[in-house]
Amino acid sequence: xxxxxxxxxxxxxxxxxxxxxxxxxxxxxxxxxxxxxxxxxxxxxxxxxxxxxxxxxxxxxxxxxxxxxxxxxxxxxxxxxxxxxxxxxxxxxxxxxxxxxxxxxxxxxxxxxxxxxxxxxxxxxxxxxxxxxxxxxxxxxxxxxxxxxxxxxxxxxxxxxxxxxxxxx
Numbered sequence: 001x002x003x004x005x006x007x008x009x010x011x012x013x014x015x016x017x018x019x020x021x022x023x024x025x026x027x028x029x030x031x032x033x034x035x036x037x038x039x040x041x042x043x044x045x046x047x048x049x050x051x052x053x054x055x056x057x058x059x060x061x062x063x064x065x066x067x068x069x070x071x072x073x074x075x076x077x078x079x080x081x082x083x084x085x086x087x088x089x090x091x092x093x094x095x096x097x098x099x100x101x102x103x104x105x106x107x108x109x110x111x112x113x114x115x116x117x118x119x120x121x122x123x124x125x126x127x128x129x130x131x132x133x134x135x136x137x138x139x140x141x142x143x144x145x146x147x148x149x150x151x152x153x154x155x156x157x158x159x160x161x162x163x164x165x166x167x168x169x
Contacts (some may be wrong), residue, residue: 036075040110044118044145045070045098047089056085068093070101079107091127095113098134109139118145 007013010028023135034042045068052065070079080101082093082111098117109115117134119126119142126134131142 034073038113039074040107040115041070041113041158042073042116042118043070043101044073045094046120049086050083068097070097072107079104094125095130111139112141114141116141116143116144120145
């Protein structure tokens with residue numbers, strides 16, 4: 001009984017013995033159900049490394065390509081995007097991607113409901129000044145996200161701790 005009282009939790013034991021993936025089934029997680037969302041009720045912005053390499057015309061070197069995407073979560077539609085060499089996405093690119101996305105016909109801002117925009121935390125993400133400008137319109141609410149490895153959405157497997165925009169809270 002004394003040994004049992006000093007044993008770590010099942011999640012900690014599974015993480016130590018097998019690995020992090022095995023411990024996830026013993027940890028708490030948050031389920032999200034996106035099936036009830038209306039179009040443009042939730043928009044998310046995220047970057048992704050593309051499986052494309054290009055030759056830089058100035059240096060002649062091969063560079064990795066990264067894209068920054070605005071996605072409507074309800075329809076899973078990519079509304080707007082910016083593509084640049086890895087590490088070269090700027091705040092201006094994020095602002096332009098958002099501007100084009102919010103003015104795209106058929107998408108944009110919800111008419112009689114709030115549009116929530118999830119920005120990742122990072123250098124090129126939403127500045128406090130941009131957040132103030134966006135939230136001046138009462139129909140927009142800005143959220144900043146961080147990775148949470150034990151979040152999942154209904155109908156999908158548990159998320160990895162990085163590289164999955166659905167796992168951000």
